[in-house]
Amino acid sequence: MEIGVPKETKDQEFRVGLSPASVRVLQENGHSIYVQTQAGSGAGFTDDDYRSAGAEIVPTVEAVWNRELVVKVKEPLKSEYHFLQKGQILFTYLHLAADRQLTEHLIDSGICAIAYETVEQPGANRLPLLTPMSIIAGRLAVQFGARYLERQQGGRGVLLGGVPGVKPGKVVILGGGVVGTEAARIAVGMGAAVQILDVNVERLSYLETLFGSRVELLYSSSAHIEAAVKEADLLVGAVLVLGRKAPILVSHELVKQMHPGSVIVDVAVDQGGCVETLHPTSHTNPTYIQEGVVHYGVPNMPGAVPWTATQALNNSTLPYVVQLANQGLKALEVNLPLAKGLNVQNHRLVHPAVQEVFPDLVN
Structure with missing residues (x-):
């Protein structure tokens, strides 16, 4: 052929x-x-x-x-x-x-x-050709998020790992699949305070075996999302619904309540995104600021590596x-x-x- x-x-x-x-x-x-x-x-x-x-x-x-x-x-x-x-x-x-x-x-x-x-292979949404790029995108989400939290990049000047005497930054991850797991892995390694929200209780139980008490694991209810997002320094959208558009989990009104200079990295942007204020960007122009929050929406994140x-x-x-x-x-x-x-x-x-x-x- x-x-x-x-x-x-x-x-x-x-x-x-x-x-x-x-x-x-x-x-x-x-x-x-x-x-x-x-x-x-x-x-x-x-x-x-x-x-x-x-x-x-x-x-x-x-x-x-x-x-x-x-x-x-x-x-x-x-x-x-x-x-x-x-x-x-x-x-x-x-x-x-x-x-x-x-x-x-x-x-x-x-x-x-x-x-x-x-x-798709047999089992619970086993996606063999999406997984390797999801691993990379999840890891890059926190790497990029940490960068755009820098004051010179428009962020609020938070070091995710903190230092002795100063609390670490807070990373909130919506979705505990491959992207969310890998984002948490990097965020934990940086020393950040990490929360993962997911609707699958079995997945949350599995994540507990991976991270133990180092990550706070919450059921993804609207009340939990609202409370977590308001306090996030870095919000990572890691939602995947196979073949469908991602659901909007973070409204415009909720974005307005985030800290000025906080950062949103929505890995779900190639499926429409899970944050109402986020639209696709590019590696050339990766971010924009709306409601005082830095938005990153590059749909081909792994292209950076x-x-x-x-x-x-x-x-x-x-x-x-x-x-x-x-x-x-x-x-x-x-x-x-x-x-x-x-x-x-x-x-x-x-x-x-x-x-x-x-x-x-x-x-």
């Missing part, structure tokens, strides 16, 4: 769909891989690295997209919509619940679109890419987790959760 790997076009997105190591595996399986020149440079991979792995370097984005299978990291942007082709397979993050326009274009094109974030993130993503995606390349769409018949990743096929929206978001697009 011919496989195309385009250079990402999202603002400062330096990850790449396939690493040279992954290209080598696919080449050894008899496939032809076409990589857009400089596609991996931001992640530390040169064109020569790809050539050595067996890829052909092509100078134009058109030459990459004109392939049977296209492997990306982020969703196609408007400038890429015209590349979408009937009969083609697209394998990437899509997050369609927050992007009606992209959903409509995928349906119109006739492409077969498989989303990393909805590939592309060397790590590309390899972590490829470790999880490669087996699925190999199966798609070897078997084409027949892979969906024999690999149920991969089949659950299917969002759009044959001009139809097929993922149940996304169908619920856009019922008028279901035919």
Whole structure:
């Protein structure tokens, strides 16, 4: 099969769909891989690295997209919509619940679109292709949050770990899944006072085995959210509802009651966000201040650490890419987790959760 790997076009997105190591595996399986020149440079991979792995370097984005299978990291942007082709397979993050326009274009094109974030293994929402980026995003959320709490960045000048004689900063995390757990891990390591709120009591019990008394674990009721958010120095949105838009848990009115200079990092922004005042930003312009609170809403946070993130993503995606390349769409018949990743096929929206978001697009 011919496989195309385009250079990402999202603002400062330096990850790449396939690493040279992954290209080598696919080449050894008899496939032809076409990589857009400089596609991996931001992640530390040169064109020569790809050539050595067996890829052909092509100078134009058109030459990459004109392939049977296209492997990306982020969703196609408007400038890429015209590349979408009937009969083609697209394998990437899509997050369609927050992007009606992209959903409509995928349906119109006739492409077969498989989303990393909805590939689901048996069990309680085991998302093997979302997990590695969720780990990175969770860790970065606190790293970035600590930075924007600095006075020079617009924050209130709080050191999360505090110092002897001065209490530490307070980190409030909405959601105790992978993102929330990893955010807590970093915040605890910094010495912050940490609260996690979640609606799943079993998950809270599990988190107790991880953190013990170092993290305060609360059921995510509106009263608990209101009390916690008001006192937060750093608020991390870590809510995930598979395939759907994130629920709004923090209202505009509640944001107004936060300390001036406190920081919100909403990792759920690529699914619409869980904070009413937060909208998507970019790595170039990552923050804005509203109601005196610093808002950070970059939807591709792992793009800040592309060397790590590309390899972590490829470790999880490669087996699925190999199966798609070897078997084409027949892979969906024999690999149920991969089949659950299917969002759009044959001009139809097929993922149940996304169908619920856009019922008028279901035919």
